[in-house]
Amino acid sequence: MISKIIFLFLSILLLLNLNLKAADSNYSTVQSSEFFNSTNIKPEFYRKRNSITKDENSVIPIAIGVWSFLYLLNPTIQYEDDKLRAGITKEFSLGFGYFGEYRLGLEYSFIFKENQKSQLRFSMHYDYLLKDIEPSNMLQGTSVFTVGGSWFTDFDGHGAGPEVAYGYSIRNDKFLFYPHIKLRHTFMMQKKKSDITDLSFGIIIGIANPFIDLKIRRKN
Numbered sequence: 001m002i003s004k005i006i007f008l009f010l011s012i013l014l015l016l017n018l019n020l021k022a023a024d025s026n027y028s029t030v031q032s033s034e035f036f037n038s039t040n041i042k043p044e045f046y047r048k049r050n051s052i053t054k055d056e057n058s059v060i061p062i063a064i065g066v067w068s069f070l071y072l073l074n075p076t077i078q079y080e081d082d083k084l085r086a087g088i089t090k091e092f093s094l095g096f097g098y099f100g101e102y103r104l105g106l107e108y109s110f111i112f113k114e115n116q117k118s119q120l121r122f123s124m125h126y127d128y129l130l131k132d133i134e135p136s137n138m139l140q141g142t143s144v145f146t147v148g149g150s151w152f153t154d155f156d157g158h159g160a161g162p163e164v165a166y167g168y169s170i171r172n173d174k175f176l177f178y179p180h181i182k183l184r185h186t187f188m189m190q191k192k193k194s195d196i197t198d199l200s201f202g203i204i205i206g207i208a209n210p211f212i213d214l215k216i217r218r219k220n
Contacts (some may be wrong), residue, residue, distance in 0.1 A: 074202025078111060081194050087111035091123075093176060093206025100176055100208030101127040105150070116154040123150035127169060136172055144169040144178065152186045152196070159188035159195070171208045178204040 073088040089109035096102040105123040125148030133140045146165040152158060167180025179202070186196040 074200050076109060076111075076198055076200035078196055078198040080196045085111050085113050087117075089119075089200055089202075091121075091204045091206075093125075093178070093204050094210075095176060095206060095208045096211060097209060098212065099127075099129065099133070099171060099173075100206075101129060103127065103148075103176075103206070105148075105204070105206075107150075116156050119152065119154045121150045121152050123163070124148050125163075125165075129169065139170050139172050139175070139177075141168055141170045143167075144180075146180070146182075150184065150186070152188075157188055157190040157193040159186045159193070161186040161195075173212075174208055174210065176204070176206045176208045178206075180204060 072090075074090055076087045076089045078085050078087065087110055089107060091105050091107035093100075093103045093105045096104075103125040105121070105125060107121040107123065109119040109121070111117050111119060125146050128145045128147075129142050130144060131142035133142055144165075144167055146167075147162075148164075149160065149162050151160045161184060163182060163184030165180045165182040167178055170177040170179075181199075181201040183199050184197070186198075188195055
């Protein structure tokens with residue numbers, strides 16, 4: 001069953017990469033269309049362009065709804081006691097370091113099961129920024145691979161374990177928005193408690209690095 005969860009994690013990761021590439025491709029197509037519009041106007045081009053615009057307009061409300069949900073609540077799937085359970089979770093992050101790449105996290109989860117539905121985690125992470133970015137007052141984006149560990153309690157037992165995540169971090173010198181996919185395993189300290197493997201995705205929100213003054217003087 002754990003291998004199935006790992007397979008699901010890798011599948012979602014692949015879909016995320018494909019969606020990012022598709023978005024880049026669509027953006028390039030629109031940019032190319034505008035260029036040809038300024039140099040060679042054709043009726044069939046307008047028909048294709050209007051079709052693309054209508055498709056994009058129909059997708060925008062759906063995208064806003066999905067992002068709003070993931071901003072407020074992150075779906076999670078847990079494997080415990082040989083059972084799969086669904087739930088919702090949310091993590092708030094406090095960063096340290098030049099870009100807040102060293103992070104402390106506080107996460108609350110609500111699992112749809114018979115008892116011990118509430119779970120709390122305290123975590124430490126390190127974000128590997130996969131693109132070089134410069135200090136700026138503007139939000140900047142980069143792909144991120146995160147490693148870390150967390151301490152867990154469901155108010156009946158406690159444990160600890162490692163976690164990994166991948167996503168696209170949007171941050172500046174103060175604020176952090178981190179759409180991501182996270183996989184972790186929790187080793188329970190009590191013999192009566194089974195270990196927990198969980199997969200979640202959504203948006204981590206937090207403060208990037210409030211303890212460092214980067215002295216940014218430019219306005220971009």
